[in-house]
Amino acid sequence: MNYDAIVIGAGNGGLVAALTLQKKGKKVLLLESHNTVGGVATSFVRGRFEFEASLHELCGFGNSENTGEIFELFEKLDILKKLKLKEINETFHVMTIDTNEEYTMPVGIENFINKMEEYVPNSKESMQNFFELCQENDEALKYLNEAKGQIDSEVLKSKYPRFMVFASYSLEEVLNAIKMPKKAREIISTYWTYLGSPANEISFVHYASMIYSYIKLHPVIPTKKSHEISCALYEEFLKLGGEGKLLTTVQKIIVENNEVKGVVTTDDKTYYAKIIISNASPNLVYGKLISKEDVPLKARQLTNARTLGARGICVYLGLNKSPEELGLKNYSYFIYHTLDSKKEFERMKKLKNDNMVGVVINNAIPNASPKGTTILYLTGLIFSDTFSNIVTKDNYFDLKDAIADNFIEVFEKTTKIKIKDAIEEIEVATPLTFARYTNHPDGVIYGYQARKSDNLLPRLMNQNNEDYIKGLYFAGGFASRLSGYSSSYKSGEMAALKALAKKEVNDEI
Ligand SMILES: Cc1cc2nc3c(=O)[nH]c(=O)nc-3n(C[C@H](O)[C@H](O)[C@H](O)COP(=O)(O)OP(=O)(O)OC[C@H]3O[C@@H](n4cnc5c(N)ncnc54)[C@H](O)[C@@H]3O)c2cc1C
Structure with a gap:
């Protein structure tokens, strides 16, 4: 089958890339490994709780009087009317373990x-x-x-x-x-x-x-979890005639004479296109999906030179008491040992590092869980491959338990709020969970680390120099806008517009 463009992966970046191309009248095929779209912009159910998988707060949205780039993007993509987003009325609330500090910062400059x-x-x-x-x-x-x-x-x-x-x-x-x-x-x-x-x-x-x-614009959160946005993007894509195939994994990108020709999926079907936008990481694309002899040396060198970003850990808690009963007054609980980010960054290279961000989703959306209950997520990061180095088939569940126990204990001790006795449901996601779910290396949830000379601006300025194979572009957390919801949505649009702007490809399709 021939298409104008194939998008690999229906995470935030892939969905926006596919819809942008479809809106421009192209014939687009979107391929996604899972049975649903969104990548980590999804939700899952345990007992009577529907948990948001990743989003704490979305930036760059605003409202109709004061629009941010994501509001404008969603307006262009015609999905605004399908979304109900709620403003969060604090910027952040931070507490420290060693220095016993606490600050709550409001929204509005x-x-x-x-x-x-x-x-x-x-x-x-x-x-x-x-x-x-x-x-x-x-x-x-x-x-x-x-x-x-x-x-x-x-x-x-x-x-x-x-x-x-x-x-x-x-x-x-x-x-x-x-x-x-x-x-x-x-x-x-x-x-x-x-x-x-x-x-x-x-x-x-x-x-x-x-x-x-x-x-300036206030953080927002969708009332029906981030999957509300993922579904709206996908529905619009299908409505415009886009073709989506779920439960379909790309195992090979066909490259001839340094140009993409198409993809082969794990069910051995071949689809052809002159534009391929990958929501999968360059590590996967250059390391596995493209035959070794077709990977340009510079692509391999750049991918190896970059440092993998933070690995994710998340403890999802369904509590059988309301936030008021528990005394959870804030939306966010950033918990660090100290406010010295350099020191904490080093500490967070170890598996047991205590630093976390707690989010009480009900304090923005009261009916996010059944009446009289609370959803609390405790998210931690690891800035090294320490988890994958020590995890084995035999110790995995013990490791998960130890991580969850420690997070809950530190949260209780720092906030002086008892949550343990109220736990009705608990789920723990580790770097292994995120690696399996996203196909990203080592359970990275933030793409490549942005540091010193390899930061947002140089990556944006150099994006054209990183187009090593004709017709191949990247969208999502590993692309030049870097990670995060807003950035990955925007990167999808950027990849699609860039592909369309390349005359030599575009004239032929
Ligand atoms: C716990 C957690 C909390 C977070 N909190 C926030 C937050 O509050 N605010 C914020 O802005 N950001 C947050 N982030 C980051 C944000 O979620 C990500 O940066 C963003 O969702 C990444 O989107 P993506 O486009 O890279 O796609 P991903 O979500 O990484 O999805 C990639 C998709 O590609 C598919 N895929 C991969 N390989 C193939 C293949 N070979 N064939 C077919 N399909 C394939 C995968 O199945 C997946 O669906 C958080 C992330 C996590 C995990």
Whole structure:
């Protein structure tokens, strides 16, 4: 069978890529290993609880008066009317184990600055500076996203002069340069685990774009879990005539003379297309799906040079008491030993590291679980391959139990809230679970780690240099917009538009 484009994987990136191409009138085939779409943007049921598999909060959305890039994307894709999203009324709430600190930061720029001034007197001026830089950053990134890979550095220099100065610095370097007091620097860096790199390694551009979007536009969450968005994207794709095949795994990408020709699935069917967009990682694509002799040396070198990002651990709890009965007042509970991200990053290379993010979904969506119950997720990250190095067939369940016990104990001790006796359902996802579910190497949930010179901006600027095989593009957490819900949705659009903009491919289809 011949198609204009084949998309491998129906995670966030794959779904948006497929729908974008379909909307442009192309004949698209979307292939997904699982029996449902969304990748980790899905949900699962245990007893009377339906658990969100991954999403804590979505950034970049906003509302009809104050639209973010994801609102605009979903509007373009015609799925807004199908979605019901709820705003979350706090940016974050963080507690520390060793230093016994606690801060709750509100949404809205003014509120955020004022609250920080309460916690850290004399931080106001630097906070105002910070948000001005965030705004310029936002505008410059919008330009980069819309440039479809054709970036004019003269435009960047003249329109976004400060961006050109701060763009190559880390979060830590910029916060120091604007003389933000130490405690304010630490508090504002709380979200570092969402991007999977400490403040000295994550670029200011990347961090600023995320936190600005959360604070300015408010974080949101779909009322029917992230699968609500995944299903809306897929339904629209099918409605426009797109062809989707679930329970279908791609085992080979056919490449001839450095051009993609099609794919072979595990049921030995061959489908042909001149555009292939992969939601699967470059590790899988260059390491397994393409024959060794057809993989360009540079593709192999770049994939090997990158560092795999955070591996995921998640303890999903269905509690038989309401948040009020339990005393769970906040939506999020970021729990770290200290607010020093460099120290915590090192600590999180070990399996038993205690740091976690707890989310009480009912505090945004009261009916997310049956009346009188609560859903709480405790998510942890590991910045190394320590889990895969020690896990065996024999110790797997013991390891899971130990991880869950430790998370629950540390959560109770830090928050002084008893949850253990209220547990009705519990499920534990480890790096092995995520590796099996997503097909990503080592259970990585954040793509490649963004660090120093291999950060968001260089990856965006270099995206065309990474097109090693004609017709092959990447979407999702391993692509140039990096990981996260909003980024993976946008990366799907970027991959589709880039493929369409390549004249030599497009003219022939
Ligand atoms: C526990 C957890 C919490 C998170 N919290 C947040 C959050 O609060 N906010 C946020 O922004 N981000 C969060 N993230 C990150 C976010 O979920 C991911 O960055 C994003 O969903 C990745 O999307 P993706 O497009 O890369 O697809 P993935 O979800 O990685 O899906 C890839 C898809 O490709 C399919 N596939 C792979 N290989 C093949 C093949 N050979 N053939 C066919 N199909 C294939 C897989 O089956 C899968 O469906 C979280 C992630 C996790 C795991």
